[in-house]
Amino acid sequence: MILSDADIERRLREGDLVVEPLDDPDIQIQPASVDLRLGHEFLEFQHANIPCIHPNSEDEVADYVEETTIDEDGEYILHPGDFVLGTTHERVEIPDDLIAHVEGRSSLGRLAIVVHATAGLCDPGYEGQITLELSNLGTAPVALTPGMRISQLTFTELKTPAERPYGSERGSKYQGQRGPQASKIQGDREFGGDQ
Numbered sequence: 001m002i003l004s005d006a007d008i009e010r011r012l013r014e015g016d017l018v019v020e021p022l023d024d025p026d027i028q029i030q031p032a033s034v035d036l037r038l039g040h041e042f043l044e045f046q047h048a049n050i051p052c053i054h055p056n057s058e059d060e061v062a063d064y065v066e067e068t069t070i071d072e073d074g075e076y077i078l079h080p081g082d083f084v085l086g087t088t089h090e091r092v093e094i095p096d097d098l099i100a101h102v103e104g105r106s107s108l109g110r111l112a113i114v115v116h117a118t119a120g121l122c123d124p125g126y127e128g129q130i131t132l133e134l135s136n137l138g139t140a141p142v143a144l145t146p147g148m149r150i151s152q153l154t155f156t157e158l159k160t161p162a163e164r165p166y167g168s169e170r171g172s173k174y175q176g177q178r179g180p181q182a183s184k185i186q187g188d189r190e191f192g193g194d195q
């Protein structure tokens with residue numbers, strides 16, 4: 001079951017679902033989703049310094065990215081073909097009986113802005129800000145301003161709460177993340193391994 005605005009408001013009131021700061025619920029809470037705003041920090045890949053990323057190697061992907069912070073009234077220009085990691089302004093706490101999906105907003109989609117390249121799932125138990133995989137599939141540069149409503153979260157109720165929610169086990173690499181975080185794929189647990 002997907003939560004409606006009334007369900008979302010009830011879960012927020014009960015306090016096990018957290019989206020904060022929710023400065024203007026009347027605007028942010030949509031019929032079946034919550035709009036999230038763009039934060040100030042961005043992680044850009046340093047194309048010139050990357051020969052090739054090998055996800056299975058020991059190389060830290062974080063070594064290949066550089067953080068840029070945009071001022072309060074500044075803007076980040078996303079050029080056609082660019083890919084950058086951004087963050088939601090809000091942090092979320094997802095209870096053990098919900099999953100959340102990060103979705104784009106239609107108004108930005110119509111400008112060819114995509115907010116998640118592939119990964120759009122927030123696990124039951126996840127706590128933190130959400131890293132956005134921003135790209136521009138269009139032909140014109142688009143100015144993104146921190147604070148703008150960039151994405152929306154929908155919530156789906158699980159049949160039974162997760163037995164091993166995110167954060168309860170080793171390998172929950174992004175639990176508690178603040179700001180955009182580069183891939184930590186080197187921290188993947190191997191089958192039969194003890195990482």
Ligand SMILES: Nc1ccn([C@H]2C[C@H](O)[C@@H](COP(=O)(O)OP(=O)(O)OP(=O)(O)O)O2)c(=O)n1
Binds near residue numbers: 133173
């Ligand atoms: N666009 C997204 C999607 C997810 N997440 C957060 C919430 C998720 O609960 C967490 C982990 O996401 P995945 O399970 O998709 O990622 P991995 O499988 O790579 O990580 P892990 O091995 O830690 O499960 O990352 C995020 O910040 N930004």
